[in-house]
Amino acid sequence: MEPNFKVNMNEYLPLRDVVFNTLRQAILRGELKPGERLMEIQLANKLGVSRTPIREAIRKLELEGLVLMIPRKGAEVADITEKSMRDVLEVRKALEELAVQLTCDKITKEQIRELEEAAEEFKRILESSDVTEIAEADVHFHDIIYKATDNQRLIQLLNNLGEQMYRYRVEYLKNPEAYPQLVAEHEEIIRHIERKEKEKATEIVCKHIDNQVEAVIDVIRMKNN
């Protein structure tokens, strides 16, 4: 058997990053609810580490806006209001537009093929699988577009904004009535990108996001009642 040291090297992650990812997921998936306090000792015991990595992870969550720091009191999970969601989606829409325009300019033939494959994969997964897998396939499709922009900062921001609404997107994807439209929009986007029809592509992307706004807001209203 061939031991693969390289993989082990790359798999090294400081505890703070493990904690960061863990807490992040817990918040985005709703396991840690808005308003809930994040107490260091308690978390440290739960995760089997000391307070130091916990604190450093919380510092990063703070900067991402996922937790709210109250001086000398500690951190709590930030509220997610309808307003804050609208704000995120407003920004996201502008950046998605930018992304698709840049992609029209820069995409390679190889990447177009990747997009087509991802769209196929998405369609296939829609039929059989659970919501999480569907969400991942959708993310993958959009990731290809992001990557084609060749703008590192834009990619980072879009990923971040996307994750902010993770749990709402999942809810939204639970409604199978929306599936045919999603598939159609994916195909339209590919076609327009392929032909470098920026305006058309932008239009579809806008519609794509606007639909999400409606759906996400519905989910939030539901949860608050």
Add this chain to the structure above:
Amino acid sequence: MEPNFKVNMNEYLPLRDVVFNTLRQAILRGELKPGERLMEIQLANKLGVSRTPIREAIRKLELEGLVLMIPRKGAEVADITEKSMRDVLEVRKALEELAVQLTCDKITKEQIRELEEAAEEFKRILESSDVTEIAEADVHFHDIIYKATDNQRLIQLLNNLGEQMYRYRVEYLKNPEAYPQLVAEHEEIIRHIERKEKEKATEIVCKHIDNQVEAVIDVIRMKNN
């Protein structure tokens, strides 16, 4: 005499935030140069605190992209390349466009007056003061527009992106030839916002940023030679 306890309360800042702001400024102003290592003990001694607040500040700088973490080696100031600057400005342009459009919709009479004052102040400071003050007056003008968007997330991102190019904007403002155009653009922006002429306003903002791109890139090229 009336003692103001409230102010004292609000002035409390954890050491980590003091350190964060200090290091951030030092990086953005170029006092800490790209590639330079940030060694914890050294910084702790220099700033007269322990390693803990230093580390927590570095975690935040890491997430902002201002420092690069190398596992088991430590932090160093992130490189600022021409490409990374173009990327930032590309995103910033899209968000500035969004901001000015939202502002057209939402701005109040009171805020328009504030804008006019800020533009006046800017014009006045241009004549007498040093570059830092000019830059601050410019930032203030744009902050009013940001605030009028009533989108917290957008404001946060724009502030962040703006600070990323702090030192280059300062360089750019050292050239007095550009001043008349800046003043004219400010006034045009106000006029279009006032009349809610979204397209026109967007156009000026684009031009405003495009000018900056050229200037910033020039500065970077100069510094690298």
Add this chain to the structure above:
DNA sequence: ATTCTGTATCTTGTATACAGTGTACTTATA
């Protein structure tokens, strides 16, 4: 009964100690 005060405790904020890893320098050997 209500309010104020004092105390105990809980939590964060900060400092420091300890372990492990990477790096650089020195020394020995070819």
Add this chain to the structure above:
DNA sequence: TATAAGTACACTGTATACAAGATACAGAAT
């Protein structure tokens, strides 16, 4: 002289100890 190995040191990663502020509750005084 060049190269390789070994050793010492420097720095990060993690844990823990200590200080100080916040909170909650109990008891006393009005």
